[in-house]
Amino acid sequence: MKLASAPAPTGNRFERRRQRTRSELVTAATRVLARKGFHETKVTDIAAAADVGVGTFYLHFRDKEALFHAVVAETAARLKATVDAARERADGPVDQVLAANAAFCRFAEQNREVFKIVFGHAAAYDDVIRRAQALFAGDIEATVREGVASGAFAALPPAAVAQAVVGMATQMLSWWAEHEAVSIQTVHDTLSTMALRALCATPPTSPDKGVSDG
Amino acid sequence: MKLASAPAPTGNRFERRRQRTRSELVTAATRVLARKGFHETKVTDIAAAADVGVGTFYLHFRDKEALFHAVVAETAARLKATVDAARERADGPVDQVLAANAAFCRFAEQNREVFKIVFGHAAAYDDVIRRAQALFAGDIEATVREGVASGAFAALPPAAVAQAVVGMATQMLSWWAEHEAVSIQTVHDTLSTMALRALCATPPTSPDKGVSDG
Amino acid sequence: MKLASAPAPTGNRFERRRQRTRSELVTAATRVLARKGFHETKVTDIAAAADVGVGTFYLHFRDKEALFHAVVAETAARLKATVDAARERADGPVDQVLAANAAFCRFAEQNREVFKIVFGHAAAYDDVIRRAQALFAGDIEATVREGVASGAFAALPPAAVAQAVVGMATQMLSWWAEHEAVSIQTVHDTLSTMALRALCATPPTSPDKGVSDG
Amino acid sequence: MKLASAPAPTGNRFERRRQRTRSELVTAATRVLARKGFHETKVTDIAAAADVGVGTFYLHFRDKEALFHAVVAETAARLKATVDAARERADGPVDQVLAANAAFCRFAEQNREVFKIVFGHAAAYDDVIRRAQALFAGDIEATVREGVASGAFAALPPAAVAQAVVGMATQMLSWWAEHEAVSIQTVHDTLSTMALRALCATPPTSPDKGVSDG
DNA sequence: AATGAATGAGCCTTCATTCAT
DNA sequence: GATGAATGAAGGCTCATTCAT
Numbered sequence: 001m002k003l004a005s006a007p008a009p010t011g012n013r014f015e016r017r018r019q020r021t022r023s024e025l026v027t028a029a030t031r032v033l034a035r036k037g038f039h040e041t042k043v044t045d046i047a048a049a050a051d052v053g054v055g056t057f058y059l060h061f062r063d064k065e066a067l068f069h070a071v072v073a074e075t076a077a078r079l080k081a082t083v084d085a086a087r088e089r090a091d092g093p094v095d096q097v098l099a100a101n102a103a104f105c106r107f108a109e110q111n112r113e114v115f116k117i118v119f120g121h122a123a124a125y126d127d128v129i130r131r132a133q134a135l136f137a138g139d140i141e142a143t144v145r146e147g148v149a150s151g152a153f154a155a156l157p158p159a160a161v162a163q164a165v166v167g168m169a170t171q172m173l174s175w176w177a178e179h180e181a182v183s184i185q186t187v188h189d190t191l192s193t194m195a196l197r198a199l200c201a202t203p204p205t206s207p208d209k210g211v212s213d214g
Numbered sequence: 215m216k217l218a219s220a221p222a223p224t225g226n227r228f229e230r231r232r233q234r235t236r237s238e239l240v241t242a243a244t245r246v247l248a249r250k251g252f253h254e255t256k257v258t259d260i261a262a263a264a265d266v267g268v269g270t271f272y273l274h275f276r277d278k279e280a281l282f283h284a285v286v287a288e289t290a291a292r293l294k295a296t297v298d299a300a301r302e303r304a305d306g307p308v309d310q311v312l313a314a315n316a317a318f319c320r321f322a323e324q325n326r327e328v329f330k331i332v333f334g335h336a337a338a339y340d341d342v343i344r345r346a347q348a349l350f351a352g353d354i355e356a357t358v359r360e361g362v363a364s365g366a367f368a369a370l371p372p373a374a375v376a377q378a379v380v381g382m383a384t385q386m387l388s389w390w391a392e393h394e395a396v397s398i399q400t401v402h403d404t405l406s407t408m409a410l411r412a413l414c415a416t417p418p419t420s421p422d423k424g425v426s427d428g
Numbered sequence: 429m430k431l432a433s434a435p436a437p438t439g440n441r442f443e444r445r446r447q448r449t450r451s452e453l454v455t456a457a458t459r460v461l462a463r464k465g466f467h468e469t470k471v472t473d474i475a476a477a478a479d480v481g482v483g484t485f486y487l488h489f490r491d492k493e494a495l496f497h498a499v500v501a502e503t504a505a506r507l508k509a510t511v512d513a514a515r516e517r518a519d520g521p522v523d524q525v526l527a528a529n530a531a532f533c534r535f536a537e538q539n540r541e542v543f544k545i546v547f548g549h550a551a552a553y554d555d556v557i558r559r560a561q562a563l564f565a566g567d568i569e570a571t572v573r574e575g576v577a578s579g580a581f582a583a584l585p586p587a588a589v590a591q592a593v594v595g596m597a598t599q600m601l602s603w604w605a606e607h608e609a610v611s612i613q614t615v616h617d618t619l620s621t622m623a624l625r626a627l628c629a630t631p632p633t634s635p636d637k638g639v640s641d642g
Numbered sequence: 643m644k645l646a647s648a649p650a651p652t653g654n655r656f657e658r659r660r661q662r663t664r665s666e667l668v669t670a671a672t673r674v675l676a677r678k679g680f681h682e683t684k685v686t687d688i689a690a691a692a693d694v695g696v697g698t699f700y701l702h703f704r705d706k707e708a709l710f711h712a713v714v715a716e717t718a719a720r721l722k723a724t725v726d727a728a729r730e731r732a733d734g735p736v737d738q739v740l741a742a743n744a745a746f747c748r749f750a751e752q753n754r755e756v757f758k759i760v761f762g763h764a765a766a767y768d769d770v771i772r773r774a775q776a777l778f779a780g781d782i783e784a785t786v787r788e789g790v791a792s793g794a795f796a797a798l799p800p801a802a803v804a805q806a807v808v809g810m811a812t813q814m815l816s817w818w819a820e821h822e823a824v825s826i827q828t829v830h831d832t833l834s835t836m837a838l839r840a841l842c843a844t845p846p847t848s849p850d851k852g853v854s855d856g
Numbered sequence: 857a858a859t860g861a862a863t864g865a866g867c868c869t870t871c872a873t874t875c876a877t
Numbered sequence: 878g879a880t881g882a883a884t885g886a887a888g889g890c891t892c893a894t895t896c897a898t
Contacts, residue, residue, distance in 0.1 A: 018857080039253050043893060053859040058894070069342050076346035083353070093361030097409055100354070101383070105402040108387040116391050118346055119384040128283050132290035132332055136297070140314070147307030154411070160396055160404040163389040164382040169315065170333040171381020172374060173322040177330050182374055188319040190374040194412040195311055197368070227877075228881065235882075257868065267884040272869065446878080467681050471872060481880040486873070497770050504774035511781070521789030525837055528782070529811065533830040536815040544819050546774055547812040556711050560718035560760055564725070568742070575735030582839070588824055588832040591817045592810040597743065598761040599809025600802060601750040605758050610802055616747040618802040623739055625796070626840040655898075656860065663861080685889065695863040700890065 022060045025050045026074070029067050034113035037126075038068055075114045079107050133170070137162045144199070153199045165195060236274045239264045240288075243281050248327035251340075252282055289328045293321050347384070351376045358413070367413045379409055450488045453478045454502075457495050462541035466496055503542045507535050561598070565590045572627070581627045593623060664702045666692045668716075671709050676755035676762075680710055717756045721749050775812070779804045786841070795841045807837060 028050035032041050043064050047054045061067040086103035090096040108115045141162035147153030169191055176187045242264035246255050257278050261268045275281040300317035304310040322329045355376035361367030383405055390401045456477035460469050471492050475482045489495040514531035518524040536543045569590035575581030597619055604615045670692035674683050685706050689696045703709040728745035732738040750757045783804035789795030811833055818829045 014857080021857085042891090047860095054861095054894085055859050055896080056857080059857065064893070072342045072346055076349055080349055080353075083350070087353070087357075093357050093364065093366050094410065094414065096357050097361075097379075097413065098406055100357075101406045101409060102402065104383055105387065105398060105405065108391060109398045112391045116388065118343060120388040120391065128286045129332060132286055135290055135294055139294075139297070139301070143301075143307050143310050143314075147311075150307065152307050154407075156404055156407065157396060157400055160386060160389075160401055161408070163386045164404065164408055165311075167381035167383070167385020168378040169318055169381070171385070172377045173319065174330060174334040175374075175377045177322060177326045177334065182371055184319060184323045186371055187374055188316065190370055190378065191319065192312055192315045193368075193370060194375065194378055195315060196308065198408040198412040199311065200308065231877095231882070256866090268868090269870080269884050270882075273882070277868080442878080449878085470870090475881095482873085482882095483875080483880050484878080487878065492872070500770045500774055504777055508777055508781075511778070515781070515785075521785050521792065521794050522838065522842060524785050525789075525807075525841065526834055528785070529834045529837060530830065532811055533815065533826060533833065536819060537826045540819045544816060546771055548816040548819065556714045557760060560714055563718060563722055567722075567725070567729070571729075571735050571738050571742070575739075578735065580735050582835075584832055584835065585824060585828055588814060588817075588829055589836070591814045592833065592836055593739075595809035595811070595813025596806040597746055597809070599813070600805045601747065602758060602762040603802075603805045605750060605754045605762065610799055612747060612751045614799055615802055616744065618798055619747065619806065620740055620743045621796075621798065622803070622806055622840040623743060624736065626836040627739065628736065659861070659898095684887090696889090697863055697891080698861075701861070705889075 018060075021050075021052060021056065025052065025057060025060055025067070026071060030071055030114050030117065033068070033071065034116050071114065072118055075111070075118050079104070079111075079118075082107055133166060137166045140165050147199065151201060154201050156199070161199070164198075168194065232274075235264075235266060235270060239266065239271060239274055239281070240285060244285055244328050244331065247282070247285065248330045248334075252278075285328065286332055289325070289332050293318070293325075293332075296321050347380060351380045354379050361413065365415060368415050370413070375413070378412075382408065446488075449478075449480060449484065453480065453485060453488055453495070454499060458499055458542050458545065461496070461499065462544045499542065500546055503539070503546050507532070507539075507546075510535055561594060565594045568593050575627065579629055582629050584627070589627070592626075596622065660702075663692075663694060663698060667694065667699060667702055667709070668713060672713055672756050672759065675710070675713065676758045680706075713756065714760055717753070717760050721746070721753075721760075724749055775808060779808050782807050789841065793843055796843050798841070803841070806840075810836065 025046065029041070029046045032045050032049050036045070041064075043057055044054060046067070047057045050057075057067075061070065083100050083103045086099040087096045090099035108119075137159075141158045144153060144156070144158040144161045144165075148155055148158065172187050172191055176182065176184060239260065243255075243260045246259050246263050250259070255278070257271055258268060260278075260281070261271045264271075271281075275284065297314050297317045300313040301310045304313035322333075351373075355372045358367060358370070358372040358375045358379075362369055362372065386401050386405055390396065390398060453474065456479075457469070457474045460473050460477050464473070469492075471485055472482060474492075474495070475485045478485075485495075489498065511528050511531045514527040515524045518527035536547075569586045572581060572584070572586040572589045572593075576583055576586065600615050600619055604610065604612060667688065671683075671688045674687050674691050678687070683706075685699055686696060688706075688709070689699045692699075699709075703712065725742050725745045728741040729738045732741035750761075779801075783800045786795060786798070786800040786803045786807075790797055790800065814829050814833055818824065818826060
């Protein structure tokens, strides 16, 4: 049926068209997902945004979740590849951290929408949650601002720092709450040590003091 | 129709019963929400968990979202109060950070479920997302482990540190992607500076060097 | 238990109170029903309007329909009694019609709310229907106005006449459509004859001519 | 995604199918609504009667009310067109009334079900009301019968006449109770004059006499 | 391969009615 | 008798998914 000698041009044409439709779906989905989140995004929305019939959607993805998986997995893979490459070119842990950071930020910049899907906090009902989290970021920002003013903290942009601290704390604690892989005491000590070291103009001589573990 | 002739213990009795039911609903909802997330939690589930009829739910909350709001808002308020109190007893930014951290961790420990609702990443479909994020945490953990081994990094628990770094980066970048309140360059520099300061055994003399973006 | 010699005053007092509550419910219900119609009126509304607990409602009426029945039946009975009395004092069919009309109108005037319940077209969704009916009333009114102006019709208020004609036609035809007690031809002829006789300045010599249907 | 390369019989095919389903829904709905009234008619009933899934209903109408609107509005428009056409062919108010009546009756005959929806008194709970109204129709019928027998009234079918009189009176008074566009006195006088003129073998010389209200 | 009308399971919500106090 | 919190059956509506064309 198929001539091995020459790649069937027909098959290719179909295949190319197929891939084009598929990627149109992914692109459209990314746009819609970033704006509305998973649950608010209806299959109809995606099909409409891709200018394709609903049925066509199911020709390319088993279901809505499969598309979501595809978007996330593909993005994660792409990001990981980027970061890995950067890391490989780096020399030693310090450089690796720097390289990874740079790669990560560049990716976020160039893929804002998809980044929000994979790393952002999701949909509409999250509004309450966002407000709740903002509450804490605000307080931290004030503290940082004060610390910078008094010379106790290094000169860093307070708003960004506040986000960093909130992110550190919530991520660590969520992780702990979910897996309890280490003791809460460890989480606490690590968090405090890291925060102080990151922030203080003159890091505490023995940062482990006062943070002593159980 | 209230009879003025008798002191109304009735009102109190009804009110007490009402409040008991309400708090049973909140408790049950917290449990279920923490386990299943907002979208997977059906009103029926909550009612069943609270051992009341569906209708009763609507006697106490306008709808599912209202309950969610109540849970989140109340939790956030409680947490904020705790943290604020701790902060107030502290002296200067450094102590404040330490006090806030401690309060935050203690709260997370004592309110794991509710904490996961407010600060954790939610529902079922997040599995893909969690896996994606874990990918990066894994790599970071390896790097940290290596850095600690080589003496480049301070001796901190790698797994926890990895979570901290992921949290810092994703939170900052999500925040940036959403609000663009500062330049991506600022985010990047702050992130790198904070990460290196937090991690390095001997913080880089001029941490800002080498962090400049491409 | 009960002394036959004297009507128990206690029983009377309770009974009186009971009747008072009942009539408060009926009064409140009438008000609410006239405004919102049967389906939009919730038992809660009635209880609230009567300033009584929901449970109390069921102490006096088997269910919502029973109350509705009570209101309608009582009203109808009252109206019928009035009309019957008027009729009895009248002499011969002509006077009876006049007397009945007068009684009917007086009742409507003095019991507007309840009248709307028993004879008005009901609730919210009827808006479309009301508009539809108004369409025809408008046209008839124009025709009547013209007829009065040209001297073909007796001098009667067009708007009121239009309602009368619409009422006649729709009632007869609804009745026919429901029961088919007489032929449509009969309905038609009767309607035309009555309308012309009622309206024309000089009633047609043989009104039945020209009324025959196509 | 419409391919311009081929003349779109597809669009037509889909559209045709769509319209067929829609009209099946309307037909089924009319049947059910006429029988059960708006509130007793469940969307499920309509879908079942049209032999389609529930979801299909919502593909064609926003909700139950929208369908009801469609049915009523379409019917009213159709009827109005018919009546208007008849009226236009008529010459002067008298002929117009006759023509309109004839058109109205013919329409009712040919559209009984839909007619009951738009002009009939609706649903199940109306039973009480129907009985109440029948009470008065019965009395009027008796009076009319008597009047016809005595020669005081023209020879008209009593049952139909009774409906006409009830219709006239209730419609006028409901209209008055709702809008109070004219005085109750005017309503009363008009009603009496029209009734007597319509009924009497020899219309009262001065019909307005004896109609004056108390 | 593409289409979009059709489907129906499933969820949210209302409200008449009950019943413990 | 009065109360109002509790109940759950019932119905409206959505939307992921299928399938005939």
